[in-house]
Amino acid sequence: MTGKEAILAAMSLTETERAPAMYFGGGMWTAYQAGETLESLAADAKHMAEVIIRIAEEIQNPIVYCGSGYNNLLAAAVGGKLKYRPHGAPDIVEPALRDWAELDTLDATAVDRNDTVNTIWKATEIVARRIGDRFMVTTTSWGPFTLASQICGMEPLMRGTFREKDRIHQLLAFAAELIYRYYDPLLTRGTIETVCITDSVASGSLISRKQFAEFALPPLQQFTRKMRRKGVKTLLHICGDTNDRLDLLPETGADIISIDTNTDLAKAREATRGKLCLGGNLSPVTLMLQGTPKMIEAQGRTVIESLGRGGGFILMPGCDIAANAPRPNVEALLRTAAATPVA
Numbered sequence: 001m002t003g004k005e006a007i008l009a010a011m012s013l014t015e016t017e018r019a020p021a022m023y024f025g026g027g028m029w030t031a032y033q034a035g036e037t038l039e040s041l042a043a044d045a046k047h048m049a050e051v052i053i054r055i056a057e058e059i060q061n062p063i064v065y066c067g068s069g070y071n072n073l074l075a076a077a078v079g080g081k082l083k084y085r086p087h088g089a090p091d092i093v094e095p096a097l098r099d100w101a102e103l104d105t106l107d108a109t110a111v112d113r114n115d116t117v118n119t120i121w122k123a124t125e126i127v128a129r130r131i132g133d134r135f136m137v138t139t140t141s142w143g144p145f146t147l148a149s150q151i152c153g154m155e156p157l158m159r160g161t162f163r164e165k166d167r168i169h170q171l172l173a174f175a176a177e178l179i180y181r182y183y184d185p186l187l188t189r190g191t192i193e194t195v196c197i198t199d200s201v202a203s204g205s206l207i208s209r210k211q212f213a214e215f216a217l218p219p220l221q222q223f224t225r226k227m228r229r230k231g232v233k234t235l236l237h238i239c240g241d242t243n244d245r246l247d248l249l250p251e252t253g254a255d256i257i258s259i260d261t262n263t264d265l266a267k268a269r270e271a272t273r274g275k276l277c278l279g280g281n282l283s284p285v286t287l288m289l290q291g292t293p294k295m296i297e298a299q300g301r302t303v304i305e306s307l308g309r310g311g312g313f314i315l316m317p318g319c320d321i322a323a324n325a326p327r328p329n330v331e332a333l334l335r336t337a338a339a340t341p342v343a
Contacts, residue, residue: 003062003334004136007314010277011194011233011255015311019304021337022061023288023330024237024258024279025140025198025320027068028088030055032323038069039084045122052127056135059330063136065196066124068320070116071142074178075150077114078106087323097152100160100167106151108178121185128191138192141182143199143236144175144219145207151175154201161211168215176219180226187230194255195227196235198320203240205262212245217252224253235279239319246271261285261318269307279316282333289322293332300336308342 001009006020023029031038034051041048048066056064069089076082079096097103111117120139128137142150148171149157160168179197186192201207202216220236227234236254241262249257249272258279259268265281272278282288282303287296300315307313315337321330 002134003060004134007062007136010312010314013274013277013312015309015342017341019308019313019315019337019340019342020062021300021315021334022063022279023321023333024316025065025068026061027065027070027140027320028323029321029325029330031069032087033327037084037086038088038090042070042116042119045119046126048119048123049126049130052123053130056127056131059327060334061135061330063138063194064127064131065138065140066127067120067139067141068196069140070120071140071147071198072150073114073116073120074111074141074147074182077111077117078108078151078178079110080150092150095151095153095156097156097171100164103167103171103174106174108174108181111178111181117182124186125189125191136194138194138196138235139183139186140196140198141179142175143197143202143216143238144172144179144223145216146199146201147175147179148172149201157201158207161207161215169218172215172219173222176222179223187232192232194233194235196237197223198237198239200237200239202238203260204242204244205240209244209248213248217248220252220254228253237279237319243267250275256314258316259318263318265303265307269313273310273312277312277314279314281316281318284317284319284321284325288317288329288333289325291329293328296329296332297336300333301340304337304340304342308340 010020072092080092081094083093084090224234233255235256237258239260256277259281261283
């Protein structure tokens with residue numbers, strides 16, 4: 001069974017002989033490994049694709065995340081000001097929305113005209129054509145609640161959940177539609193079979209369970225329903241502490257939920273078993289960045305042996321890996337899962 005086949009089996013809650021494993025995101029790490037930056041890769045779709053393919057072939061992570069690290073592009077496409085950093089994801093330094101009255105003027109079709117979005121689309125097509133038979137190829141985006149925070153700013157979003165509820169719901173519906181529009185050309189052409197979204201601001205570290213249920217959950221459901229109608233799987237990552245909303249995670253409609261190190265993996269496995277595939281949750285800092293291959297192997301085996309049986313589980317870091325995470329550590333993650341039987 002190939003790595004891609006193992007991931008697809010896990011998504012379908014099918015038990016495999018060996019535990020599947022993958023890292024999440026990795027766009028900044030891929031650029032760093034190639035001596036590039038996200039800004040330099042954004043200039044040329046063919047070059048972006050060649051770098052992604054080369055690192056994928058070398059590392060053999062079973063899923064390839066084209067566009068990882070560029071999640072703020074959608075907020076920039078509708079009017080936000082984007083600033084690139086030497087190493088790391090580009091930031092929104094000025095939001096698109098400065099007054100709630102401007103919400104009615106936002107145009108989701110603006111994403112079609114963004115140069116870097118078009119570069120990612122073209123690169124994804126090249127990658128899928130070249131290695132899509134052996135790797136699961138996807139493209140990444142923010143989830144609706146997080147994208148909304150980038151469009152209007154974090155503080156206005158949080159205040160709005162108390163003072164401007166109707167406007168927040170309107171913004172979240174727009175964000176979900178914007179994400180869908182970003183994926184639609186790749187789905188229509190059959191380029192990708194899985195979408196990957198990160199709703200980091202929907203974390204319990206930032207909003208309450210009640211706010212999650214009222215604001216973050218409905219647009220996630222709006223988005224995943226469309227994906228299911230397209231016959232496409234959804235991988236959802238939520239950063240931080242989600243311990244108080246584990247029972248709500250299956251309601252998102254996602255096929256895979258990736259959880260962070262702050263969340264109790266055993267409790268998450270119990271809450272989601274038989275309902276969706278769970279991915280997690282080795283520390284991206286103390287293990288993947290600062291640890292050693294032996295530490296990763298030991299922790300990975302422990303997790304797999306205690307929680308990996310029965311299907312529907314993928315060994316993953318708790319979040320995206322740092323740009324400068326040592327390559328031997330990344331290789332150890334994948335190697336450990338391949339060597340640890342669960343059936």
